[in-house]
Amino acid sequence: MKTELSALTGLRALAALMVFAFHVHLRNPMLFLPWSARNLVSQGALGVTVFFVLSGFLLTYSHLPDFAAGQLPTGAYFKRFMRKRLARIYPAYLAGLLLFGVTVAATHSAAWQLAWPTVVADLTMTQTLFPSLAMDWYGTGAWSISTEICFYLSFPLLLPLLLRISSPRLLKVLLAIIILVGAGGGMAYQFWPARIGYSLMYTHPLFRGSEFIAGMLAGVLVFRFQWRVSEWAALGLVGIASVYIAERAYWLEGFVAHNWLVVPAIVSLVAALADAPRTKVLRLLAHPWLVYAGRLSYCFYLAQLPFFVLQDIQLEAHQPLTAWWWSGPAVFGATTVVAVLLHHGVELPAHRWLLPKGQKLPVTAKA
Template sequence: MATTQREIKSLTGIRWWAAFFVFLFHLHSRVPITWLPWQAQNIISQGALGVNLFFMLSGFLLAYAHCKDFPEPQVKGFAYTKYFLFKRFARIYPVYLVGWLLSLVVSIGLGARPSALIIGSNLVFLQTYFPSIAMTWYGGGAWSIAVEIFFYLCFPLLLPVLLRIKQKSGLLMLLAGCAMLGFVPGLVYNLLPGTIPFTLQYAFPLCRLAEFTAGIITSILVFRFDWRVSNWVAALALMLGTIDLVYFGSRWSGFIVHNLLIIPVIALTLAAATNKSGVFTWLGKEPLVWLGKISYCFYMIQIPLSIWLDASLESGKLSKASLLIGPLALAVSLVGGALLHYIVEVPAHRFLMHRNRNPLLD
């Protein structure tokens, strides 16, 4: 592979900024950050696009980690697929389950217990297949994890199929195709209001598969074809993406309509972030790497916190005008995320994987 583990640290830093962008979006939607310039508010109001970055980064890193298992682009057997899915389960589910339990405890404490369908579907990652409840209760944040599970089911087939494309030009064309496919549901949602519900175009797994696939393609381009993107090209792409969010973000609804531009911007940024030198190397500094490692827990702990915050704001116990809500929410999310990482995520993953080996090593 053309890139070493050292350069991958920058991508861990990017994971943190994606999580923080989503945090600001969730905060701004509840407690508007009106003291910022309107340009910054417009960007934060599109913070849901941090999930787009999560999805592409997930595909990118999974392909990086598993390309070595496919010297020939053949679909693996059941043993390998089972091992891959269990490994992802061991990484994702313990934290997911704790967040689910915390949300249930908070909801019951507030006297607002969700229905059995909502509770059960969220427990087994099925909420996104029911548009009417896809983003209610725990699904308000956990919907993206349920979509990730769908991606994991597709990955053992997607990767070897994409590895069969032998020309860089073919992969670049397919990447452009992902950008176009990725924004079609959002385009329909905007141009034909009422045709599809928001949750269908935003949270239904098939409507987000193009982003994950684009991440895999970008990874193959970087690690199999040594695709290099200069720092100034990536910086220019980021500038164009920022201009789009500032001036056009609020003119379109549903967020994923921006994929036509956002997917290429993210692809160029991920490719440039793996360069051995340049403006993106600061993302690989240890504080950001640490924040990136706890970013999943940081994201999940916000869900029960948001349930409590919504109820407190609605009842008047907290005022939307309070400037303390944002710093306190960030502090609770950071401390809670770190505790969840060290107490649940790391030991649970180590325990679950202790007796499970990659069948290719046997």
């Protein structure tokens, strides 16, 4: 990624921290925080929404030149694209799954009993296609990787279609529609929870795809039409969304229903961060430590899951974690160490080995 976009990597670090704090709070409620702050932490799963929007935005940045004339991808392009994506995510994903499985087996935890259909779905990263399995076992945290794979499969077809839209105004209208449709799925769950189901609404690509597509649309607007959002407008919208989450988010269940405000806030933020060197506050996200943390974020996301198994064992033993004030910091430190080992010992070497330097995607075909 170019230096001017490094602040977006820093944003990934903040999103990973949001998700981590959310998982810790579920097991060890942060009762020492003021009510509004606790509400913010309890909605930390919205960090996944940040990841999905960022993914669509950055993939569009990386592959926009491949579809300059709105070409459709060749079979060779599609195969190469998916190989690159899998080489990037699967080795660390598999290592995290093995570490998770070893932890569960070693602790004999009743709350994490082995179910072979779930294990097969986890191994193949297909768990979110089966709502009854999506959030079981490793899927409690890794479900989002499965959803992301579905986004990858659609990306080479979606991007050429979006690039055929020559009007930035029409793209903005489409962006607004996509955001409202995505929030509509979450709202529908509020009225028909028995029919839709929480797992379907929260994890399935059909319900979360609007977040990824919103990121793609923002990417086309920013990198093709030089659309920008001012730093203060972005910070203002993020501030409004934060106040809403802190004061009123508990009215709705399942996080996705908040996308009517949360996704516009994220989109405005990434659009402003695309020009981070010219900002006064947002440029802080490009600090080298945050950028490094952002590069670790994927492995950090995977590494936290075995430690949450250990925390759940304490809950099974009726030992309240609220008395363990050091639990959150200890898990954070241990997760960071494992994430560093996964990143440098698995993720980067596997990526270099599976995709030798200098390989390029084949040329796309004419539509």
